[in-house]
Amino acid sequence: MKPQKPFFEQRRERRGVLRTGLAAAAAGALAGCDALSHNDTAVQVLKSAEALSNSVHRVLGRRAMAQEFSAAEIPPVFRANGTTMPIGDAYAKLVSSGFADWRLTVDGLVAKPLELTMAQLQAMPSRTQITRHDCVEGWSCIGQWKGVRLSHLLNLAQVNPEAKYVVFHCLDQMDEQDKDTMYYESVDMDDAFHEQTILAWELNGKPVPVENGAPLRARIERQLGYKQPKYLYRVEVVDAFDTINGGNGG
Numbered sequence: 001m002k003p004q005k006p007f008f009e010q011r012r013e014r015r016g017v018l019r020t021g022l023a024a025a026a027a028g029a030l031a032g033c034d035a036l037s038h039n040d041t042a043v044q045v046l047k048s049a050e051a052l053s054n055s056v057h058r059v060l061g062r063r064a065m066a067q068e069f070s071a072a073e074i075p076p077v078f079r080a081n082g083t084t085m086p087i088g089d090a091y092a093k094l095v096s097s098g099f100a101d102w103r104l105t106v107d108g109l110v111a112k113p114l115e116l117t118m119a120q121l122q123a124m125p126s127r128t129q130i131t132r133h134d135c136v137e138g139w140s141c142i143g144q145w146k147g148v149r150l151s152h153l154l155n156l157a158q159v160n161p162e163a164k165y166v167v168f169h170c171l172d173q174m175d176e177q178d179k180d181t182m183y184y185e186s187v188d189m190d191d192a193f194h195e196q197t198i199l200a201w202e203l204n205g206k207p208v209p210v211e212n213g214a215p216l217r218a219r220i221e222r223q224l225g226y227k228q229p230k231y232l233y234r235v236e237v238v239d240a241f242d243t244i245n246g247g248n249g250g
């Protein structure tokens with residue numbers, strides 16, 4: 001089991017974006033899904049990835065689609081990053097029972113909160129998409145994801161008009177020292193209802209492996225790697241971030 005990354009490493013993506021990762025990418029020092037890092041233009045793109053992804057958003061609008069790829073472009077292994085095995089007994093038990101007791105909750109500002117088993121999710125209409133994951137640490141990887149559109153779940157739950165964001169709650173800790181803060185992420189309603197925003201149980205034709213977020217992880221394809229929360233157990237609809245993370249926000 002790989003040690004979990006320290007807090008600052010996980011969070012550096014959001015703050016000092018790209019110092020360490022880009023140096024590594026520029027040096028071409030990455031193995032695995034790294035084709036992009038050997039391409040100067042691509043490195044430039046990654047360098048301004050956050051700004052770029054936001055401005056593309058603004059220019060192309062809420063319906064713009066992320067690029068999709070062909071099956072031939074999928075490498076044999078999808079690289080893993082961040083948590084690769086949540087620590088603690090609770091998750092270990094879920095793994096050993098094949099996630100039989102796992103449930104997904106959809107709650108918050110909705111008329112009809114949901115609690116769903118994996119079988120119920122898998123019986124819903126699904127979408128399959130081959131997309132490229134871009135981590136701001138300087139690597140990219142193409143993979144095929146299958147899951148239910150988040151919009152389908154939000155429509156079932158009936159989102160209240162005052163809803164502004166969707167918060168994803170994960171089963172892993174933000175860092176080993178702080179056992180109370182679990183990984184979480186949020187997106188606005190444009191991304192939440194986007195065509196390519198799915199909660200995926202399959203990667204490259206197989207159940208999502210533990211290192212990639214089993215049993216369910218979000219794919220929000222217009223967003224960067226850190227906004228692809230793994231190990232999901234709860235989707236919460238909110239109108240503000242005040243109450244999220246004990247008041248520390250989104």
Ligand SMILES: Nc1nc2c(c(=O)[nH]1)N[C@H]1C(S)=C(S)[C@@H](COP(=O)(O)O)O[C@H]1N2
Pocket residue numbers: 010013078079080081082083134135136170171172183211212213225226227228229230231
């Ligand atoms: N729950 C959770 N989600 C997470 C992370 C994490 O550590 N925990 N890491 C993020 C980062 S920085 C990246 S690049 C991707 C990595 O996904 P992968 O392991 O499938 O490559 O997951 C994102 N989602």
Ligand SMILES: [Mo]
Pocket residue numbers: 013081134135136137225226
């Ligand atoms: Mo990342």
